[in-house]
Amino acid sequence: MKGPALAVEGVSYEFGAKSALADVSFAVEAGAFCALFGPNGAGKSTLFSLLTRLFTPRAGRIIVAGHDLSREPRAALARIGVVFQQPTLDLDLTVRRNLLYYAALHGLSGKAADRAATRALERLDMAERAGERVSALNGGHRRRMEIARTLMHEPSVLLLDEPTVGLDATTRRAITDHVHTLCAAEGLTALWATHLFDEVKIEDRLVALHRGRVVADGTGAGIAAGRSLEEAFMALTGAERAA
Amino acid sequence: MTGARAWLACLWAVVLREGLRFVTQRERFLSALVRPLVWLIVFAAGFRAALGLSITPPYQTYVTYEIYILPGLCGMIQLFNGMQSSLALVYDRETGSMRLMLTSPFPRWWLLFSKLSAGAAISILQVYAFLGIAALYGFRLPWEGYIAVLPALMLSGLMLGALGLFLSSTINRMENFAGVMNFVIFPMFFLSTALYPLWRMAESSTLLRDICAVNPFTHAVELIRFALFGRLEPEALGWSLLALALFSAGALWGYDPARGMIRLRRD
Known part of the structure; x- marks a missing residue:
């Protein structure tokens, strides 16, 4: 594949007169774990809505695995797996039924869907719980299941919008590590939105958003420059405010 | 992904999900x-005592008031079902799963059609359950009507679901559902032939009669009424199809990504 796995080029978006994103650009190489860092209101959710084509940008473009999301939406969406902030599992339905539903949304049917579901269950180490209702699973398992489900159609880019919301510290750590492993072992590209500093590793790629603008783009270590990430971010946004 | 099988599998999965959820609740x-x-x-x-009904098509004899309102109540089930599915979308519970569905690489119109078909299928199950209980209670219709009404219910279910879907894209807050009740469900139901025939309404006010006559719900009810007696009402069919086309266009517009569907609460 030529070029980055995910490229956001000059994207702007307004809600009425209020600017939500202003000329946002960054690119993520294949196999990288990229944290999209920003406090509440920074524009992360708006950017995720654009990345998942809930709405389209008025200016700029988004390229997924070489496909322009506006011009070739179907080819681009087929390369994306999304984990939303809000849970999207049907609690009343079984684990397997949830997986098969997702498979069908992504064009897998019959044996191909069965195989993908079985793979996802193996990945979760949950083959014996396939017939249980999702409501019987704990929060951490549900999130892992959403991640495994989103890999069923073998996407190359994984978008995760604050996927650890509402989970305890140990589970948060486990899920962050799990996605890091996926990037390292399977060459997946992950864009992980968060407002929590402890979810960003110092060696991770980091794009920081503040008030709809990119205020930093580099590695965690490069941006921190010897300080903690929190201090570095405070300094960056403070400087922006003064400017 | 491109084969017809994949498209049908997607449609079936959306309908099945809705059906399974319905039976578990x-x-x-x-x-x-x-x-x-x-x-x-x-x-x-x-x-029944207050309202005298004359013999009007499709009835060939005097019918009781219960038999008269049966089709209207079938329509009411579908009207509420259509609006409730839109309420579920506005309410956060369903927003996430709708977003998940819209990230599918199938064209958006197919996903919305699948969603509509699922809602219509549920409403048809409800209508048949209702007709079954009504029959046990003694309100029976010609047997062929129970079969002939199926396509009518499909059309009316899709039409009212499309209206709900269109509304769901324009309402962004839960509180607005009270508005939907007051400004959509009640007027649509009461300004229709569900509870009284048009000629009865005309006796009171020709304006109200005219409003009833353009109300798409009236045509859905009439389509169901004639179908329940094994007959096709071409005018009701035409108006219902037109309303389906308009509401579907509205829903497609509402969920057009360039417009920005469900103005989500920002982070």
Whole structure:
């Protein structure tokens, strides 16, 4: 594949007169774990809505695995797996039924869907719980299941919008590590939105958003420059405010 | 992904999901049945003496008031079902799963059509359950009507679901559902032929009669009414198809990514 796995080029978006994103650009190489860092209101959710084509940008473009999301939406969406902030599992339905539903949304049917579901269950180490209702699973398992489900159609880019919301510290750590492993072992590209500093590793790629603008783009270590990430971010946004 | 099989699998999965969710939520099923049954058994019993009905098509003989409002109540089930699915979308519970569905690489119109078909299928299950109970209670229709009504219910279910879907893209807050009740469900239901024939309405006010005559719900009810007696009402069919086309266009517009669907609460 030529070029980055995910490229956001000059994207702007307004809600009425209020600017939500202003000329946002960054690119993520294949196999990288990229944290999209920003406090509440920074524009992360708006950017995720654009990345998942809930709405389209008025200016700029988004390229997924070489496909322009506006011009070739179907080819681009087929390369994306999304984990939303809000849970999207049907609690009343079984684990397997949830997986098969997702498979069908992504064009897998019959044996191909069965195989993908079985793979996802193996990945979760949950083959014996396939017939249980999702409501019987704990929060951490549900999130892992959403991640495994989103890999069923073998996407190359994984978008995760604050996927650890509402989970305890140990589970948060486990899920962050799990996605890091996926990037390292399977060459997946992950864009992980968060407002929590402890979810960003110092060696991770980091794009920081503040008030709809990119205020930093580099590695965690490069941006921190010897300080903690929190201090570095405070300094960056403070400087922006003064400017 | 491109084969017809994949498209049908997607449609079937959306319908199946909705169906399974529906049967696991028994209280939802019960409440969907209680409303029209109260109208049929309580309201109609009290009201039958007040309203005289003459013989109008499709009826070939005098019918009781209960038989007269049966099709209207079938329509009511579908009207509430269509609006409730839109309410579920506005309410956060469903927003996430709708977003998930819209990230599917299938074209958006196919996903919305699948969603509509699922809603219509549920409403048809509810209608048949209601007709079954009504039959046990003694309100029976010609047997062929129970078969002939199926395509009519599909059309009316899709049409009312499309209206709900369109509304769901324009309402962004839960509180606005009270508005939907007041400004959509009640006027649509009462300004229709569900409870009284048009000529009755005309006796009181020609303006109200005219409003009833352009109300798409009137045509859905008439389509169902004639179908229940094994007959096709071409005018009702035409208007219902037109309304389906308009509401579907509205829903497609509402969910057009360039417009920005469901103005989500920002982070």
